[in-house]
Amino acid sequence: MLIRKLMEEDLPAVLEIEQQVYPFPWSRQIFTDTIESGALLVVVEDGQRVKGYAVLSTGGGEAQLFNIAVSPDSQGRGLGRELLQWLIEQAKQQQAEMLFLEVRLSNQVAQLLYLDMGFNEIGLRKRYYRCNGGGREDALIYALQLQSENYFNLS
Ligand SMILES: CC(C)(COP(=O)(O)OP(=O)(O)OC[C@H]1O[C@@H](n2cnc3c(N)ncnc32)[C@H](O)[C@@H]1OP(=O)(O)O)[C@@H](O)C(=O)NCCC(=O)NCCS
Numbered sequence: 001m002l003i004r005k006l007m008e009e010d011l012p013a014v015l016e017i018e019q020q021v022y023p024f025p026w027s028r029q030i031f032t033d034t035i036e037s038g039a040l041l042v043v044v045e046d047g048q049r050v051k052g053y054a055v056l057s058t059g060g061g062e063a064q065l066f067n068i069a070v071s072p073d074s075q076g077r078g079l080g081r082e083l084l085q086w087l088i089e090q091a092k093q094q095q096a097e098m099l100f101l102e103v104r105l106s107n108q109v110a111q112l113l114y115l116d117m118g119f120n121e122i123g124l125r126k127r128y129y130r131c132n133g134g135g136r137e138d139a140l141i142y143a144l145q146l147q148s149e150n151y152f153n154l155s
Helices: 008-021 028-036 079-093 108-116
Strands: 002-005 040-045 050-059 062-070 098-104 120-130 136-145
Touching: 002 079, 008 028, 008 040, 008 050, 008 062, 028 040, 040 079, 050 079, 062 079, 079 098, 079 108, 098 108, 098 120, 108 136
Parallel strands: 062 098
Antiparallel strands: 002 040, 040 050, 050 062, 098 136, 120 136
């Protein structure tokens, strides 16, 4: 598996996965706006097909994971974990001290992954996500501390 920067040619495959895994998928415009905003968009591929992707934004000593998804037929094989580990290293290299993300309250699979990777639940946004049928669902906010010994490092 190879993790690399997303290229424009990857967008159709990414959009196809996005539509398969989310009830309210990002549009092509949201992806291109996100690229223009300076966020890092990466894909994981097996040499032939894009299997997953993620969107990470860093700045001001913080990182935000805006999106992470694996194609339904490739889920449960370690790709999400591999991608997230790669992004954590990337955020550390960018000197981010914390990595934040939001996740639907009902998304237990993703939450198990985040908890297993060392994230802590730090808050809740009430009625943050839209739901099919018109309702709203809370978002949990997770955070991972990336650098713990920076505060007294004067070198
Ligand atoms: C969340 C997601 C990215 C995880 O990717 P994945 O490749 O399926 O996950 P992995 O195979 O790396 O599994 C990592 C961990 O997730 C959890 N997990 C994965 N699939 C699971 C399942 N079917 N049931 C329960 N836990 C599961 C487990 O903790 C697993 O660790 P383990 O294999 O040591 O038990 C993927 O399920 C996905 O794309 N979901 C839809 C989009 C989404 O919800 N994104 C997150 C938005 S916040």
